[in-house]
Amino acid sequence: MIKVSILGTGNVATHLFKAFSKSNEIEIVQVAGRNKKALLAFGQEEKTTSDFSNLKPSDIYIIALSDNSIQTVSEQIGTNRGLVVHTSGSTSMSQLSGHERHGVFYPLQTFSKEKMVDFNQVPICLEANTKEDLTLLKRLANSVSENVYEIDSKQRKSLHLSAVFVNNFTNHLYHMGAQICKENNVSFDILRPLIQETAEKIETLSPLEAQTGPAKRGDSNTISSHLEQLKNPDYKAVYELLSKSIEKTYGKEL
Amino acid sequence: MIKVSILGTGNVATHLFKAFSKSNEIEIVQVAGRNKKALLAFGQEEKTTSDFSNLKPSDIYIIALSDNSIQTVSEQIGTNRGLVVHTSGSTSMSQLSGHERHGVFYPLQTFSKEKMVDFNQVPICLEANTKEDLTLLKRLANSVSENVYEIDSKQRKSLHLSAVFVNNFTNHLYHMGAQICKENNVSFDILRPLIQETAEKIETLSPLEAQTGPAKRGDSNTISSHLEQLKNPDYKAVYELLSKSIEKTYGKEL
Numbered sequence: 001m002i003k004v005s006i007l008g009t010g011n012v013a014t015h016l017f018k019a020f021s022k023s024n025e026i027e028i029v030q031v032a033g034r035n036k037k038a039l040l041a042f043g044q045e046e047k048t049t050s051d052f053s054n055l056k057p058s059d060i061y062i063i064a065l066s067d068n069s070i071q072t073v074s075e076q077i078g079t080n081r082g083l084v085v086h087t088s089g090s091t092s093m094s095q096l097s098g099h100e101r102h103g104v105f106y107p108l109q110t111f112s113k114e115k116m117v118d119f120n121q122v123p124i125c126l127e128a129n130t131k132e133d134l135t136l137l138k139r140l141a142n143s144v145s146e147n148v149y150e151i152d153s154k155q156r157k158s159l160h161l162s163a164v165f166v167n168n169f170t171n172h173l174y175h176m177g178a179q180i181c182k183e184n185n186v187s188f189d190i191l192r193p194l195i196q197e198t199a200e201k202i203e204t205l206s207p208l209e210a211q212t213g214p215a216k217r218g219d220s221n222t223i224s225s226h227l228e229q230l231k232n233p234d235y236k237a238v239y240e241l242l243s244k245s246i247e248k249t250y251g252k253e254l
Numbered sequence: 255m256i257k258v259s260i261l262g263t264g265n266v267a268t269h270l271f272k273a274f275s276k277s278n279e280i281e282i283v284q285v286a287g288r289n290k291k292a293l294l295a296f297g298q299e300e301k302t303t304s305d306f307s308n309l310k311p312s313d314i315y316i317i318a319l320s321d322n323s324i325q326t327v328s329e330q331i332g333t334n335r336g337l338v339v340h341t342s343g344s345t346s347m348s349q350l351s352g353h354e355r356h357g358v359f360y361p362l363q364t365f366s367k368e369k370m371v372d373f374n375q376v377p378i379c380l381e382a383n384t385k386e387d388l389t390l391l392k393r394l395a396n397s398v399s400e401n402v403y404e405i406d407s408k409q410r411k412s413l414h415l416s417a418v419f420v421n422n423f424t425n426h427l428y429h430m431g432a433q434i435c436k437e438n439n440v441s442f443d444i445l446r447p448l449i450q451e452t453a454e455k456i457e458t459l460s461p462l463e464a465q466t467g468p469a470k471r472g473d474s475n476t477i478s479s480h481l482e483q484l485k486n487p488d489y490k491a492v493y494e495l496l497s498k499s500i501e502k503t504y505g506k507e508l
Binding site: 066067068090108109110112114115117121122123125147149151154155157158159160161162163164165166167168169170171172173174175176177178180181183184185186187188190191192193194195196197198199200201202203204205206207208210211212213214215216217219221222225226229230234237238239241242245246248249 | 320321322344362363364366368369371375376377379401403405408409411412413415416417418419420421422423424425426427428429430431432434435437438439440441442444445446447448449450451452453454455456457458459460461462464465466467468469470471473475476479480483484488491492493495496498499500502503
């Protein structure tokens, strides 16, 4: 059994807690968080604490907190405490170097409290300052996911940056699409199958191969008509910039 | 039986041909296309023609060609020919008004020849200049899809514009993510589950609710660090513009 304590009560902490709870190889020793109300969701009182400096002995302490809090909480929990890891994509491992044994356990997925996730498919990116601790993290990760990767801090930062493009920005484009529908009294539901297929398509094709549309075809008539339709200057700017970028990628100059 | 002829041999024509072929309520009379080699994929010679002015009698003629060719081909096929429809999202129905009976049969999906599509889920947006022909198009559409909508030309144009945001631009963001991975020797596969989940999430949440990330949180440190990481000025511009748009949407001023 790997004894794990989770520091944090947010989305990542919640999903880790659920995934770890299902595994026979993991014992959750404690969940720590400042928000006492949020702690209630994590079971009995003796298993939770709002005092980071008073944690029970565990093999691994997982700091699942916002990037800004990692350093502070890392200092609060004291040293000689086993392996301390964070779950952040954009924070380098060295932020935890105050602890002799430190590492990273970064689940690359978008978590919301309201939506279940098949944790088994979540890619987990691992890093540790010793081989032994990397092996320990691999055991932990393999017991909840099939997709475990060894990734250094530089690579992880680039993954986090890519994730902003394919997740955050993509979702914002969905929002823009939804707004355009709303303004024209059309149901956004009509676009849902297209959104699913756009994502599914790149399971078998590269995004470079999967590209379609007026900018790819160099269809300047359609582009002009779309720009005319767009009343919101911010949407117009996004349309122009992304169309130009697509044209550049496929060597079309309009 | 509804007798249908398809004009075109591209992606849309191919997927319509496959879907219609499976239905017991539809008889494909003919497939017409200028590209004789492409026509070979559509069966026996007597069922295909490269002469648009010599089509056999059908109930519905579906012009599944690029927007630029619709007008020309519409004129070639002659009048008094039954119901003539096009499949374009951005072309108004009136482009076919040279035909007494005209309409639109717009399947809102991204089609590639290499990738199968569950046509049953494809939303089909219909328009016709008479109630009788709208009913005929509904019969045709319902025999291949569960998602049939009556949509006028203005609404259809807005759907087509939204589709560019949620499909074309989204796919280009996938490409950017893939390039960032490539430059940093990280496998794009690590991002695939995130891409799928991003699309799935909006089946239960609105895009407005589903948004996460540094711009949503107003996390200027992460944004600065990401902009520093991005070497390509085009990628930097996209990152800045979309982050600003997200900040504006959620009322955060950085």
